Amino acid sequence: MLSLMHFVILSVILFSIGIFGVLTRRNAIGILMSLELIFNAININMVAFSKFLTPDNIYGEIFTIFIITVATAESVLGLAIILAIYRMRQKIYADEMNLMKW
Amino acid sequence: MDNIILTGILIPVMPFLAFLLIVSITKRFKLLSAIISITAIFISLILSIVVLNWQLKNPGMHLKYDLPWLYLNNLKMHIGIIINSLTCIMLLVVTTVSFLVQVYSIGYMKGDDGFSKFFAFISLFSFSMLGIVIADNLLQLYIFWELVGLCSYLLIGFWYYKPEAAEAGKKAFIVTRFGDFGFLIGILIVSYLAGSFDFVDIENFIKAGNISDKLLTIIVILLFSGAVGKSGQFPLHIWLPDAMEGPTPVSALIHAATMVAAGVFMVARLFPIFSSSPDAMLVVAYIGGFTALFSATIALAQNDIKRVLAYSTLSQLGYMMLALGAGGYVAGMFHLYTHAFFKALLFLCAGSVIHSLHTNDIWQMGGLHKKMPITSITFLIAALAISGIFPLSGFFSKDEILLTVLHSGNKVLYYAALFTAFLTAFYMFRLYFVTFFGKEKEESHCHESPAVMTVPLILLALLAIVAGFVGLPGKFSIYNFLFLEHPEEVKMDYGVAITSNIVAISGILLAFIIYGIRILSPDTIREKAGFVYTILKNKYYIDEIYLFFIRTVYYNLTEGIKWFDRHIVDGAVNLVAFLCRWSGNKLKFTITGRVQNYALIIVAGLIFVILAIYIFMPDLIFAGGVK
Numbered sequence: 001m002l003s004l005m006h007f008v009i010l011s012v013i014l015f016s017i018g019i020f021g022v023l024t025r026r027n028a029i030g031i032l033m034s035l036e037l038i039f040n041a042i043n044i045n046m047v048a049f050s051k052f053l054t055p056d057n058i059y060g061e062i063f064t065i066f067i068i069t070v071a072t073a074e075s076v077l078g079l080a081i082i083l084a085i086y087r088m089r090q091k092i093y094a095d096e097m098n099l100m101k102w
Numbered sequence: 103m104d105n106i107i108l109t110g111i112l113i114p115v116m117p118f119l120a121f122l123l124i125v126s127i128t129k130r131f132k133l134l135s136a137i138i139s140i141t142a143i144f145i146s147l148i149l150s151i152v153v154l155n156w157q158l159k160n161p162g163m164h165l166k167y168d169l170p171w172l173y174l175n176n177l178k179m180h181i182g183i184i185i186n187s188l189t190c191i192m193l194l195v196v197t198t199v200s201f202l203v204q205v206y207s208i209g210y211m212k213g214d215d216g217f218s219k220f221f222a223f224i225s226l227f228s229f230s231m232l233g234i235v236i237a238d239n240l241l242q243l244y245i246f247w248e249l250v251g252l253c254s255y256l257l258i259g260f261w262y263y264k265p266e267a268a269e270a271g272k273k274a275f276i277v278t279r280f281g282d283f284g285f286l287i288g289i290l291i292v293s294y295l296a297g298s299f300d301f302v303d304i305e306n307f308i309k310a311g312n313i314s315d316k317l318l319t320i321i322v323i324l325l326f327s328g329a330v331g332k333s334g335q336f337p338l339h340i341w342l343p344d345a346m347e348g349p350t351p352v353s354a355l356i357h358a359a360t361m362v363a364a365g366v367f368m369v370a371r372l373f374p375i376f377s378s379s380p381d382a383m384l385v386v387a388y389i390g391g392f393t394a395l396f397s398a399t400i401a402l403a404q405n406d407i408k409r410v411l412a413y414s415t416l417s418q419l420g421y422m423m424l425a426l427g428a429g430g431y432v433a434g435m436f437h438l439y440t441h442a443f444f445k446a447l448l449f450l451c452a453g454s455v456i457h458s459l460h461t462n463d464i465w466q467m468g469g470l471h472k473k474m475p476i477t478s479i480t481f482l483i484a485a486l487a488i489s490g491i492f493p494l495s496g497f498f499s500k501d502e503i504l505l506t507v508l509h510s511g512n513k514v515l516y517y518a519a520l521f522t523a524f525l526t527a528f529y530m531f532r533l534y535f536v537t538f539f540g541k542e543k544e545e546s547h548c549h550e551s552p553a554v555m556t557v558p559l560i561l562l563a564l565l566a567i568v569a570g571f572v573g574l575p576g577k578f579s580i581y582n583f584l585f586l587e588h589p590e591e592v593k594m595d596y597g598v599a600i601t602s603n604i605v606a607i608s609g610i611l612l613a614f615i616i617y618g619i620r621i622l623s624p625d626t627i628r629e630k631a632g633f634v635y636t637i638l639k640n641k642y643y644i645d646e647i648y649l650f651f652i653r654t655v656y657y658n659l660t661e662g663i664k665w666f667d668r669h670i671v672d673g674a675v676n677l678v679a680f681l682c683r684w685s686g687n688k689l690k691f692t693i694t695g696r697v698q699n700y701a702l703i704i705v706a707g708l709i710f711v712i713l714a715i716y717i718f719m720p721d722l723i724f725a726g727g728v729k
Binding site: 019022023024031094095097098099100101 | 693694695696697698701702705
């Protein structure tokens with residue numbers, strides 16, 4: 001039988017992979033994908049806690065749907081920015097995007 | 103809403119509309135501006151008579167109407183109007199004098215570049231002054247109080263290109279500030295305690311004995327300091343004589359009849375509050391009595407016609423304060439009412455003389471009686487009225503004051519008041535004889551003023567004669583009209599009346615002997631009095647004392663404060679700015695522009711926070727979930 005702990009551990013693993021991806025990938029699209037992993041880790045947490053701790057209501061599930069929607073919108077924005085950068089510089093390495101500084 | 107209330111609100115609104123109209127549209131059309139202003143104040147005058155008529159039919163009644171303005175916790179601020187007998191009298195005085203002075207100003211200000219501006223300011227002043235009169239709470243009173251101060255400043259400095267006028271305006275504003283500051287503190291304390299600015303609420307609150315005697319005395323003296331500043335009582339009297347730099351109609355309206363009387367009016371309005379503190383009342387009486395005597399003596403030795411009148415105004419205001427302090431609510435207001443007419447008349451006569459001679463120095467005048475008969479005769483009437491000669495208006499009110507002071511049992515103040523009456527008669531007739539009789543100056547080619555100036559003089563002279571008759575017992579007696587709880591008994595004391603008349607007449611005779619037929623030459627007296635004369639001539643050196651104090655103590659103090667401000671306060675601010683810039687310069691190198699570096703710092707921070715919680719507040723994690 002699956003317990004709450006299993007879900008939490010799965011979510012921790014996903015979250016860590018996501019963080020690792022965000023911090024280490026050079027490719028901006030890779031960073032975006034890792035961000036999606038983080039979001040999903042959180043979604044799993046939400047649903048799991050909702051299911052196990054307050055089975056009577058579905059607030060957690062509703063929030064998850066919101067998060068998915070918002071995350072999608074953010075990804076679209078991110079992809080659009082990356083596309084614009086690609087057109088300008090012909091490459092999308094995150095470590096070379098360093099114009100916004102002193 | 104009651105019709106009377108609406109009428110009462112319209113009274114101050116009319117001049118305000120005139121002000122707006124003149125400033126925004128008709129500024130370029132001089133005569134039109136004057137007509138608008140005069141029409142507005144004339145409507146106010148008619149409306150005041152309507153209100154007075156209503157009050158005469160319903161004696162002792164008062165009407166009140168207010169709207170909520172701002173509620174802060176339990177401090178309620180209203181904006182409203184109160185109509186009672188006090189309001190009615192003051193409305194009538196302000197609108198009448200203002201109307202006559204404005205008509206007079208058409209002649210006096212003729213050809214002045216600022217003709218429209220003058221009428222705009224006078225209208226604004228009338229609005230503010232009427233606002234004080236109808237205000238039903240302290241806050242509103244204070245707002246209009248400051249507005250009349252502003253108008254006074256604007257009109258004293260009307261000829262701002264004259265340095266003395268500009269200086270005098272500043273002096274008036276700054277000196278009055280001292281009093282207003284105390285007034286504001288008094289208002290804030292009493293309204294904070296009572297939880298309301300409303301006169302009636304505060305009155306009830308104090309009558310219920312909620313404030314200790316000591317605190318009440320302090321509050322009342324603070325409130326009184328506002329009146330000291332505005333009404334030019336000692337030691338804040340120094341601004342009023344200098345205020346004579348303004349145009350003479352302004353001196354007549356603002357610095358003789360209405361604005362300076364605002365302090366007296368305020369004390370009368372708050373009379374229930376003042377009278378609940380006997381100690382403070384004694385202070386009011388002594389300051390009033392002292393000012394009356396003090397400025398009367400200064401007036402003896404002044405040579406500027408307007409300055410003599412200014413010191414006379416101070417002296418008469420002191421008289422009113424003395425009456426109020428001695429408990430004579432009716433006496434003080436009665437004198438305010440009669441004084442407004444004859445003092446405005448005196449100033450307008452002086453203006454008429456100045457207008458044709460272009461000098462203020464009385465020794466440059468002389469023999470004007472033949473050339474300016476109307477001015478001379480109206481001046482004589484006003485001088486007789488202010489001296490308190492029966493049966494002119496000044497007699498009734500002055501008599502009432504003397505009687506009140508006598509009945510209060512304070513012999514010192516009574517004799518001071520009586521001596522002041524003597525001095526008043528003396529210096530007024532010194533002025534009269536020197537100006538209108540004596541040797542004619544040959545080079546003077548003066549002439550009587552135009553009708554637009556003499557008609558207001560004649561009307562005011564009529565008022566100066568008849569205004570006092572309300573002091574007679576009877577149906578229309580002021581005692582049956584102006585009272586707090588129940589009408590005062592009319593007390594006629596022939597002893598006091600005859601004494602005051604003898605004193606006044608002897609003052610006039612002395613002036614006649616010295617300045618009229620010159621049995622005693624003024625010059626020999628001046629030499630005999632030598633030392634005293636110098637002191638009086640220099641107004642007891644009060645201005646010099648203030649100046650000395652400012653130069654030695656105040657400037658050094660401000661030097662110290664300036665140093666503290668420049669180095670300590672500004673230094674602290676500059677230090678913060680410097681630290682920010684310095685640290686920003688160093689820290690800017692952490693901003694690499696690479697988004698992943700930022701993310702790393704965020705994650706590191708997160709881990710750091712979790713570790714900190716793990717180490718310092720393990721309960722939060724191991725308590726078995728969120729509580």
